[in-house]
Amino acid sequence: MNICITAQGMERTSRIDPRFGRCACFCFYDSDKDEYTFEKNAFAGGVGGVGVQTGEMMAQKGVKVVITGQVGPNAYRTLEAGGIEIYPNAEGTVEEAVKAFLSGQYTKTTGPTGPSRHA
Amino acid sequence: MKQIVILSGKGGTGKTFVSASLACIAEQCVIADCDVDAANLHLLLHPELTATYKFTGGRIAKVSSDQCTGCGLCVESCRFDALDMTQNPSGGKIARVDAIACEGCGVCGLVCPEKAFTFHKSDSGRWFTAETSYGPMVHAHLFAGEENSGKLVQEVRTKARETGEEQNREYVLIDGPPGTGCAVMSAMTGVDLVVLTTEPTLAGIHDAKRVVQLASHFHIPVGMIVNKSTINKEKTAELKKYAEDQNIQYLGEIPYEKKVVDSVADLQPYVCVHDDDVSQRLRDIWQRISEVVSH
Amino acid sequence: MKIAVASGKGGTGKTTVAVGLARALPGNVQLLDCDVEEPNAFLFLNLDEVRSTEHSSLVPRIEADLCTACGLCSRFCEFNALALLKDRVLVFDNLCHGCGGCTIICPEKAIREEARPTGKIVFGQSGPIEHIYGDLNTGEAMAPPLIRAVKRRISKDKEVILDSPPGTTCPMVTAVKDADFCLLVTENTPFGLHDLEMAVEVLRDMEMPMGVVINRSDIGRSKVREFCGEKEIPVLLEIPYSRIIAEQYAVGVSIVDAEPQYRGKLVDMYREIEQIVMAGRGR
Numbered sequence: 223m224n225i226c227i228t229a230q231g232m233e234r235t236s237r238i239d240p241r242f243g244r245c246a247c248f249c250f251y252d253s254d255k256d257e258y259t260f261e262k263n264a265f266a267g268g269v270g271g272v273g274v275q276t277g278e279m280m281a282q283k284g285v286k287v288v289i290t291g292q293v294g295p296n297a298y299r300t301l302e303a304g305g306i307e308i309y310p311n312a313e314g315t316v317e318e319a320v321k322a323f324l325s326g327q328y329t330k331t332t333g334p335t336g337p338s339r340h341a
Numbered sequence: 342m343k344q345i346v347i348l349s350g351k352g353g354t355g356k357t358f359v360s361a362s363l364a365c366i367a368e369q370c371v372i373a374d375c376d377v378d379a380a381n382l383h384l385l386l387h388p389e390l391t392a393t394y395k396f397t398g399g400r401i402a403k404v405s406s407d408q409c410t411g412c413g414l415c416v417e418s419c420r421f422d423a424l425d426m427t428q429n430p431s432g433g434k435i436a437r438v439d440a441i442a443c444e445g446c447g448v449c450g451l452v453c454p455e456k457a458f459t460f461h462k463s464d465s466g467r468w469f470t471a472e473t474s475y476g477p478m479v480h481a482h483l484f485a486g487e488e489n490s491g492k493l494v495q496e497v498r499t500k501a502r503e504t505g506e507e508q509n510r511e512y513v514l515i516d517g518p519p520g521t522g523c524a525v526m527s528a529m530t531g532v533d534l535v536v537l538t539t540e541p542t543l544a545g546i547h548d549a550k551r552v553v554q555l556a557s558h559f560h561i562p563v564g565m566i567v568n569k570s571t572i573n574k575e576k577t578a579e580l581k582k583y584a585e586d587q588n589i590q591y592l593g594e595i596p597y598e599k600k601v602v603d604s605v606a607d608l609q610p611y612v613c614v615h616d617d618d619v620s621q622r623l624r625d626i627w628q629r630i631s632e633v634v635s636h
Numbered sequence: 637m638k639i640a641v642a643s644g645k646g647g648t649g650k651t652t653v654a655v656g657l658a659r660a661l662p663g664n665v666q667l668l669d670c671d672v673e674e675p676n677a678f679l680f681l682n683l684d685e686v687r688s689t690e691h692s693s694l695v696p697r698i699e700a701d702l703c704t705a706c707g708l709c710s711r712f713c714e715f716n717a718l719a720l721l722k723d724r725v726l727v728f729d730n731l732c733h734g735c736g737g738c739t740i741i742c743p744e745k746a747i748r749e750e751a752r753p754t755g756k757i758v759f760g761q762s763g764p765i766e767h768i769y770g771d772l773n774t775g776e777a778m779a780p781p782l783i784r785a786v787k788r789r790i791s792k793d794k795e796v797i798l799d800s801p802p803g804t805t806c807p808m809v810t811a812v813k814d815a816d817f818c819l820l821v822t823e824n825t826p827f828g829l830h831d832l833e834m835a836v837e838v839l840r841d842m843e844m845p846m847g848v849v850i851n852r853s854d855i856g857r858s859k860v861r862e863f864c865g866e867k868e869i870p871v872l873l874e875i876p877y878s879r880i881i882a883e884q885y886a887v888g889v890s891i892v893d894a895e896p897q898y899r900g901k902l903v904d905m906y907r908e909i910e911q912i913v914m915a916g917r918g919r
Contacts, residue, residue, distance in 0.1 A: 244499070266499075270492070271716020271731040278710075278719050296728050303721040350674055352802045353647010357827065378803040379644055379834065381827045400714065420735055422784065422813075441809050441841075446714055446735035485838040488806035491777065519646040519802055520673040523777035542886035544651065544676040551674065554774045573886040599855060599877065605825045606857035 225251045225323070226280055227316050228290040232260040234317040240291025243272035249316045250283065253324065258316070273297030280306055289319050289328065291335075298334035310335045342505050343634040344513040344532040346375070350548030352519035354540045355568040355595070359623070360516035361385040361610035364475040366627045369511040372473065373501035374480035375494045375528040376518040377466070385610055388471030388478045396481065396496065398465030398489035400445030404436045408457035411435055415449035415458070424449060441486040465489060468496050470504070475610075477504050491523035498527065512634075521551045526559075533634045535561050536592065540569045541576030549580070553587060564590040564633055566626055569597035590633050593626040595619060637913060638796040639906075640815035644831025646802035648821045649851035649875070653902075654799035655680045656891040658765050660902040666794040669769035670811035671801040672755060672782045679888045681767055683760030691770070691785050692751035693778075695729045696738050702746035709738040709747060734781065755782045757789070766794065779807040787811070804834045812844065816913045819872070821849045825856035829863060836867060845916055847872040847909065870912070872905045 228245035229236045239245035244266045250259045265275045273293070277300025280288060288301060289309045301308055309328040312319045322328060347356045347363075360382055364372045374382040402423070411434030416424045423442035429435035436449075440463070450458035465488075468481035479501045481493050498515070505513050517528040529535060535556045539549040549565075556563045565584045570577045577594065584591045595601065601619060604611050612620040641654040651669075655677050658667040669677040696709075696718070705723040712718075717731040718738060729752055739747045755772040768789050770782040779801065790796055800811035800818075812818050820835050822828040832848070839846045848864050853874035864871050875881070875891075875898070884894035892899045 244495075268492075268716070271728060274716040274719045274726075274728055274731070278721065281721050296731070299726060299728070300719050300721060303719070303724060303726050305722060351647065351676070352645065378805045379646070379831045381645070381830060384826050384830060418736070418740075421780070441806065442813075444714075444733055444735065446733060446737055447712065448735050448737040448740065451712070451737055451740055483805055485804045485834050486806070486809050486841060490805055521774060522673050522772070522779055522807075526775075526777065540886075543679040543888040544674075544885075547676060547679060548674045551774055558775050569882075572883055576886060597879075597882065602852065602877070603855045603857070605827055608826055 223253045223287065224283065224285045225253060225287045225289065225320070226285045227251060227312070227319055229260070229316050232262070234258055235315050237315055238291060238312050238319055242288070242290045242293045242297045243276045245290070250285070251320055271296065274300050277301045277304060280304060287323070289323055293331070293335055295334040342511060342513065343534070344502070344515065345534045345536055345630060345634065346515040346517045346528050346532045347536045347538055348517040348525060348529070348552050349519060349538045350521060350552040351540070351545050354538050354545055356538050357381045357385065357516055358605065358611060359536070359538050359566060359568070360514060362612040362620070362623045363627050363630070364514050365610040365612050366624055367512055367514060367631070370476045371501050371505040371508070371510045371513045372476055372478040373497050373513060373515045374478070375497050375515050375524070377481040377483045377490050377493045377497065377524065378518060380480055380482055382516045383480055384608060385605070386473045386475060386478060388469070388473045388480065390469050390471045392470045394468050394496070395464060396466040396468055396483070396493050397462045398487055398492065399463060400460040401440050401443045401463045402438045402445065402449050403459050403461055404438060405457045405459065406435055408455040409435045410455055412454065414452050414454065418448050418452045420448070463487070466493055468493060468500070470500060476510065477508065479504065490518070491527040494518070494524050494527035521555050525555065529556065529559055529561060532561055534630065535563045536630060537563055537565045537589070538568055539565060539580060541567060541573045541580055546576065546580060553589065562590070562633070564592045564630060566592050567594045570594035571596040590629065592629045593622055595622055637817070637910065638790065638798065638815045639909060640798040640800050640812040640818045641821060642800035642808055642812055642818055642835060643802055643821045644804055644833070644835035645822065645827050648823050648828060649849070650802070650821050651676050651680070651799055652851070652885060652891050653819065653821050653849055654797050656898060657902050657906060658797050659890050659892045660899045661795055661906060664764050664766070664794045666766045666768070666791050666796045667799065668786055668790065668796065669767070669799045670783045670786055671799060672770035672772040672779050672786070673801065675769040675771055677799050678758070678760065678767060678769055680890050681760070681762035681765060683762055683767060686758065686760040688756045688758040690753050691755045691757055691782050693732070693754045693781060694734045694736065694749040695732045695752045696727055696747045697750045698725045698727065699746045699748065702744045704744055706743065708741050708743065712737055712741045733778070754778070757786055766791070780810040783807060783810045804831070804838045809838060809842070812839070813842070815844065817909050818844045818846045819849055820846055821851055822860055823852050823856055824850055824858045824860045826858050828856065829858045829860050832860060832863065836869065845912055847912070849873045849875065851875045852877040872908055873901060
């Protein structure tokens, strides 16, 4: 399963970035292969609709689960339409968050967690 | 780290006057001037620039005079009044783009039968990181006539937050823009407190209420300072009551005095030059702000 | 004649001057408040016959039966207001700028536009003054479309005064565009001067004839007069600091009632502006 974690850096030990659309980096974790790949977020400086763009990208990459801090209303709608589950309020490092998710400690959200345009 | 934005709704109520003094009183802060349309805080804080960054607001359409046949289809289709027809020096008519009105939507390029349009990133402004005697500062300057101030505010906010985290600062103090539009919303999101600096006038109260409405939309708590409080004691009392009714923290009052209005000419934060009743009130205000955000 | 009243810095006295001018002028005047985020002029006019109309923006709606999920609309949209996910196009009204491009590009003609309320336009009468202002709904980001809608109500048969938003960016430019003259209201402080410089730059780019009003003119210790001299911009009126004007402003009383001497001064200023504009047209 393809899982995306929003991160502040490009390492497994990097901390979770609480922002979804404007996070510094994305970590893509393949749970079948136990593999981590990292990418810088090219959308971070966008004018508007960054949550939408990021959501679209997740869908295109076949991500099934997003682990992050907060999701605004645009991001939430986009991810939901893409059939992607969102687990917010994650903390700690990327690795810790993945472990916590896989051991069932996180709850998925059924709505946006905050207002739009987080900075 | 706590983020605090100073807003007013109406311009001229004293946001920058207050922000500058709070920056001086508060220790361990990062300062962000998000009034990117008319940035003034730097005039009081004298930042020494450490880096300058370019800001690209959006796209602007450009017409190629070789391909344009002057058919005018683009002018009809533009919803932003950004195109008109003008004389082509080599004869006939040619389309002309109003760079300020152009939103870069691309519709002109879509409808043009001659493919005469190209789109270019617009160099819209600059933003800066700097050092001041009161802490690191991030500020910006949007070029005259430009738009997308909300996006530039985002850049300033992001850098201020990152700087604060890197340097372990306790507070991000944000001098906000007037109004309730895009730039204000960008200045406001994710903060721990809106410090509403208002004045006891009809216009001040009217505009303050709009800010309160916006803050509630974003679920952000509000604190209120009544500046120029002695202009009208009834209206100051009205504001105090409004604050109580709306669960707004009443942070303090600053009287309307010529010495205060004139003080901006000192080009320093008020508390750095004066040690009087007004500076004591500003200190008390900061004390209350720090208490409110630490809960 | 259409006169815009603007400023770089907020709070310098635009509304004071705009309302004062509208009240001082004889005959039928139209006062338009284009500061749609924070309209204030109406507070100083006792408006009768108040009515309002809703102002809407156009947003796209997708006809699901006709949509083939080709993605052309989503790729075209510069503002990320359209997203294609799992063969369905999502529309984000709050990001849409209303350009209409998606309706044009869709090969199946599956997109139509719907009106979404974004604000209102209010009309009222205050003696001989016809007052119109825009009121943008809280949370709406875009002022210019509503400003343009207010300006479409400009009457050709009346003297028009436009109260502009503060600043020097898009909303101000939209309000001031196509005026015959722009008055810049400032204060003689470093802030006032700094922002006046930017406002002058914008107006020069627009080739707009301009003049300056210095409010609270005897305090602030700055160099606004010198700046105006250097740039050959006429200082048309100075209003010294007056506690009475400030206190009366607080309760919605116009400068022409607080200090009646300004009635004549504002009319004189208006005549001077007329001369400047006519001389310009003669060129």
